[in-house]
Amino acid sequence: MSLASPWRTLFLSVVAVVIAAAAALAQQGGGALIEEQRSAIQKYSTRTDDLERQISVNDSNDGKLVEIRLELSEVARQLIASSVAFRPRLAEINARLEQLGPAPPDGQSEPDIVTAERQDMTAAKAEINAVLGLAESLSIRVNGLIEKIGDMRSALFRNVLTKRYSLSEAFAGELLDDVYKEYSNFYRSVSSWLKFVFQYKFESVLAAALFALGAAAVLVVGGRRIFGRIFEPDPAEEAPSYLERFSVAFWSTLLPTMALGVFLLSTLFFLNYFNVLRGDIGVYLSSLFMVVGIVFGVNRLANAALTPRLPNWRLVSIESRTALVLVGVFTAMAVVIGFNYFLAVVTDTMGSPLSLTIARSFAASTVVGALLILIGLLRDGGGAWRAWLRYTAVGLGGFIIAAALFGYIGLATFTSTQVVVTGTILITAYIGFLTSRAIGAEGGFAETSVGRWLARKSGTEATTLDQMGLAVSLAINLMILLIFLPLLLLMWGFQLGDIEAWAYSLSAGFSIGAFRFSPGGILTGVVVFTIGYFVTRWFQGWLDGVVMARGRLDMGVRNSIRTVVGYAGLALATLIAISSAGIDLSSFALVAGGLSLGIGFGLQNVVSNFVSGLILLAERPFKAGDWIVAGNVSGTVKKISVRATEIETFQRQSVILPNSELINSAVGNWTHRNKLGRIEIPVGVAYGSDVKKVHAMLLELARSHPLVLKNPEPFVLFAAFGASSLDFEVRVFLGDVTNSVIVQNDLRFAIIEKFEAEGIEIPFPQSVISVKSDKPLPPWPLDDDAAEAELMERPSAEAKPAGKARRRPRKPAPG
Known part of the structure; x- marks a missing residue:
């Protein structure tokens, strides 16, 4: 003991030093993290103070308030990230405190190193909680500022709509002078820029226009080549279907408008890229391009929906004259609203007097109102x-x-603008929804040009076309939401920053109890799974059609490998999609426990079939294309899945057998390793026949059949002395046992023909009837029917097999 004690003391000392060193390192790392996050929170607090001051300065600037709100939202996200950064350290501290246990009660002692470590862990936890408290307080302050900005913007919007101006002051005598002065300033500004462009930047402007035209041409020409006739109605078609009319109206509005938008945006981009635009001209040009896009879109929609010159393609059943007037009125309203918007940008940029703003808004609003009244006064003969x-x-x-x-x-300007712009957006979106609903209806996609082309070129089935129609319908609905919903929000006074903030919030998700759902993450997961699914299908086809086909593998082996690869690929795609969606699988531990209990009871057959399917795919006692016999089912294996196996009988009936039955029961496989098999044909000849001659004839017939193998050679067995015949059995081997029915049929026909030619009889079962009675039989032949009836009523009769039955012929009645 005296020798062991120093070593024990030394060992405990080393352990204590190691534990202390580890604790010191952990404490040092935790301290660095705390200082880092405390510094970051202090920086966020300073930034929040600066943003709060900017709110007070820009309380009447809606656009600037939106920018401040975006920055505050970013600060809020950074605060959440700072709080999340402490989670691993807190989990580590809590786990260590649980291992150390509570402090001993009074009167009991514990090692000093344990006490010191518990105190350090408790102090570190308290320090982290203090930093988290600072982050939470700042987060509450940031959220309050965001709500304050929302209230201020709502008040600004209400003030714009409800503010009343004095028309007498706006239309005073100085109005014309102000108009002339502002027009002169605008003219000088634009003319000086144009002179500069033509002298120094003409090549850049030309290059920008060519690049923009190329981008738009790619969209238009490519779209026309891909989609063909959906851009324009066919004048030769007298009765287009409901789907065709809506599709042409929707796409002939959307795609050309998008092409023009690409051209205009590309022009602005390249002009900025070549340093052609200056500040004020860039604002003017961007607003002008927006006006051109709006007017073009309204005109395209009116022409597509009303088609003044093609009444068969008209969506609304009205007269052609009324349709033509409506197209003109709608276009005029768009021009008025667009021109008013452009003038508003010009006057705001130049700092024009308020009287000009009131005058132009009053004129534009009254013109739009008059055009709306004109629309209401139109009469249509058809009613x-x-x-x-x-x-x-x-x-x-x-x-x-x-x-x-x-x-x-x-209020008048806002209402007139929304009538034109929002009405155009809503009508286009509504037409798109109607189109998607018609495409998604049963048989709807098959009626489209694309559906007919697929059916004609690739022979796509109607069911597949319906499934493709559902996918196209969902894609169109999603595209409508992504395009038209932001446009509507912008038209109703929201800023791009608002949409960006909502997108951030949507991507961040929301919590329900312990589960957190992120629509953006879920959409990402769906996209990832879809990509994984199609990649798996492509890899299956490539592996089967290129790799295994060149290796000349058996079809059953190829099917098994393809099936296993398919399930493995889908499982991998599912796991990656769940991870991409941000779903924590540990949250489903309770669900998994309940599922395990359900598997133990209600789902045990499903699991048994699943495991049996994996065994069948791995062990391969039979494969697709084999001829098997399972109980009362005999047929060809068509497909082996993880739950059941599909067998097609020779009557073309599909039988679905659970895999567990095929594992637990005997299964006969005629084509397990190869298709070589033997068949037997029994045949009997009458007693007295020349058996050697019969044997030779049967052997000759078996050898002469082209499907019968020479090796192993055919064999004829003299099987038995039967009750009515001498029994033989013809045994032949076939290279393909699936031809057994054909060979049996041919040999039986040949045997009958040969036996008939040689005079050999094939007998049938016969019996001799003996009658026993105590009474003497009446004289033969029977004299009358009464005697014959008496004979038939005798009770004792016995039948025994004895060759052919013999009966004395009845004497014919005289005369």
């Missing part, structure tokens, strides 16, 4: 121009004019 549409147009027009006359210029 399809519904009364409620006319009344709504007259009511909106009257409201706009009345608001403008009473001085509510902001």
Whole structure:
């Protein structure tokens, strides 16, 4: 003991030193993390103070408030990231404190190193909680500022709509002078820029226009080559279907408008890239391009929906004259609204007097109101121009004019703009939804040009076309939401920053209990799974059609490998998709426990079949294409899945057998390793026949058949002395046992023909009937029917097999 004690003391000392060193390192790392996050939170606090001051300065600038809100949202996200950074350290501290246990009660002692470590862990936890408290307080302050900005923007919007101006002051005598002065300033600004461009930047402008035209041409030409006739209606078609009319109206509005938008945006991009634009000209040009896009879109929609020159393609059943007038009126409204918007940008940029703003807004609003009233007063001979549409147009027009006359210029301008722009967006989106619904209906996609082309070129089945129609319908609906919803929000006073903030919030997700759902993450997971699914299908086809086909593998082996690869690929794609969606699988531990309990009871058969399917795919006692016999089922294996196996009988009936039955029961496989097999044909000849001759004839017939193998050679067996015949059995081997029915049929026909030619009889079962009775039989032949009846009523009769039955012929009745 005296020798062991120093070593024990030394060992405990080393362990204590190691534990202390580890604790010191952990404490040092935790301290660095705390200092780092405390410094970051202090920086965020300083940034929040600066943003709060900017809110007070820009309380009347809606665009600037949106920018401040975006920065505050970014600060809030950084605070959340700082809080999350402490989670691993807190989990480590809590786990260590649980290992150390609570402090001993009074009167009990513990090693000093344990006490010191517990104190250090507790102090570190308290310090982390203090930093988390700072982050939480700052987060509450940031969220309050975000709500304050929302309230301020709502108040600004209400002020714009409800503010009343004095028309008498706006239309005073100085108005014309102000108009002339601002026009002169605008003219000088634009003319000086144009002179500069033509002298120094003409090549750059030309290059920018060519690049923009190329980008738009790619979209238009490529779209026309891919989609063909969906851009324009076919004048030769007298009765286009409902789907064709809506599809042409939707795509002939959307795609050309998108092409023009690509051209205009590309032009701005390249002009900026070549340093052609200056500050004010860039603002003017961007607003002008927006006006051109809006007017073009409204005109395209009106022509597509009303088609004045093609009544068969018209979506609304009205007269051609009314349709032509409506197209002109809608286009005129878009021009007025667009021109007013452009002038608003010009006057705001140049700092024009308020009287000009009031005057131009009043003029634009009253013109739009008058055009709406004109729409309501239109009469259609067919009566399809519904009364409620006319009344709504007259009511909106009257409201706009009345608001403008009473001085509510902001309200009148806002309403007239929304009538034109929002109406165009909603009508286009509605047509798109109707188109997607028609495509997604049963048989709808097959009626489209693309569906007919697929059916004609690739022979796609109707079921597959319906599934493709559902996918196309969902894609169109998603595209409509992604395109038109942001446009609507922008038209209703929201800023791009608002949409960006909502997108951030949507991608961050929301929590329900312990689960956190992120729509953006879920969409990412769906996209990843879809990509993984198609990659798996492509890899299956490549592996089967290129690699294994060149290796000349058996079809059953190829099917097994293809099936296993498919399930493995889908499982991998599912796991990657779940990970991409940000779903924590540990949150489903309780669900997994319940599922395990369910498997133990209700799902045990499903699991048994699943495991049996894996065994069948790995062990391969039979494969696709084999001829098997399982119980009362005999047929060809068509498909082996992980739950069941599909067998097609020779009557073309598909039988689905659970895999567990094929594992637990005997299964006969005629084509397990090869298709070599033997068949037997029994045949009997009458007693007294020349058996050697019969044997030779049967052997000759078996050898002469072309499907019978020479090695192993055919064999004829003299099987038995039967009750009515001498029994033989013809045994032959076939290279392909699936031809057994054909060979048996041919040999039986040949045997009958040969036996008939040689006079050999094939007998049938026969019996001799003996009658026993105590009474003497009546004389033969029977004299009358009464005697014959008496004979038939004798009770004792016995039958025994004895060759052919013999009966004395009945004497014919005299005369």
